[in-house]
Amino acid sequence: MITRKVTGEVKLQIYRKPTHTDQYLNFSSHLPVEHKLSVVRTLFDRSQSLISDSMGRQEEDLYIENALRVCGYPDWAFQKVKDQMKMKLRKKKQNRDLEYRRPIVLPYVEETSERVAWVMRKHHVPVAMRPVKTLKKLLVHPKDKQVKEEVIDCLYRIPCGNCEKCYIGESGRKFGTTERTQDGSRGHM
Numbered sequence: 556m557i558t559r560k561v562t563g564e565v566k567l568q569i570y571r572k573p574t575h576t577d578q579y580l581n582f583s584s585h586l587p588v589e590h591k592l593s594v595v596r597t598l599f600d601r602s603q604s605l606i607s608d609s610m611g612r613q614e615e616d617l618y619i620e621n622a623l624r625v626c627g628y629p630d631w632a633f634q635k636v637k638d639q640m641k642m643k644l645r646k647k648k649q650n651r652d653l654e655y656r657r658p659i660v661l662p663y664v665e666e667t668s669e670r671v672a673w674v675m676r677k678h679h680v681p682v683a684m685r686p687v688k689t690l691k692k693l694l695v696h697p698k699d700k701q702v703k704e705e706v707i708d709c710l711y712r713i714p715c716g717n718c719e720k721c722y723i724g725e726s727g728r729k730f731g732t733t734e735r736t737q738d739g740s741r742g743h744m
Contacts (some may be wrong), residue, residue, distance in 0.1 A: 567607040569615055595623060595636040616669035658683040681706070704731025 556570035580586070580594050602615040620633055658681035661668050672682040709730050713722045726732075 557727040565607070566611070567605055568611050569602065577625065579623060579626050582623075582629070591628070592632060592636055592639075595619070595628065595632055596640070597641060598623075599636055612692070615684060647738040657681070660685055662687045702731075704729065 556568045558566040558568065560566055578596075580591060582591055584591070598619045599616060602612050602619065606612045606615055620628075623633075643690045657733075659675060660683050661671060663684040663686050669685050672684065707729055708725075708727055710723065710725050713724070715721065
């Protein structure tokens with residue numbers, strides 16, 4: 556919500572529609588704690604990035620905490636997210652001083668990749684991991700394999716029976732097409 560102060564400054568706040576219900580993921584839901592903490596983080600992050608003044612941010616953070624307490628969120632969840640956000644901000648400031656490095660992408664091999672990544676990160680080298688076997692690689696084959704005899708527009712090579720030279724030709728017919736030769740026998744292309 557954008558409000559113009561009497562001084563002419565613009566004040567930004569979070570706007571909630573009249574139909575807003577403050578229904579968020581319940582803390583007792585059967586989901587990983589990281590998912591629940593991400594609800595808190597998302598709301599706090601929105602507060603920090605959108606609201607223009609510190610008093611408005613404090614009011615919004617209090618509103619968020621009260622709304623999430625109704626959904627069963629304990630106090631430690633709010634504190635943990637706030638600590639994580641402070642740590643992230645500190646790291647961001649530190650990383651500004653370091654030059655940007657593209658992450659090294661490692662194929663994921665259980666236990667080995669984690670150890671290599673740990674050593675790399677220790678030396679401030681960003682690491683990302685990718686799976687070696689994926690369902691896509693195992694299940695998806697965009698093109699059906701063509702039977703050798705059904706290949707069209709192919710090149711062929713016929714070695715000479717008397718010397719080391721070869722005849723190389725091109726055909727618009729199927730590779731498996733048979734023709735009658737001059738002596739009446741069937742020959743393959």
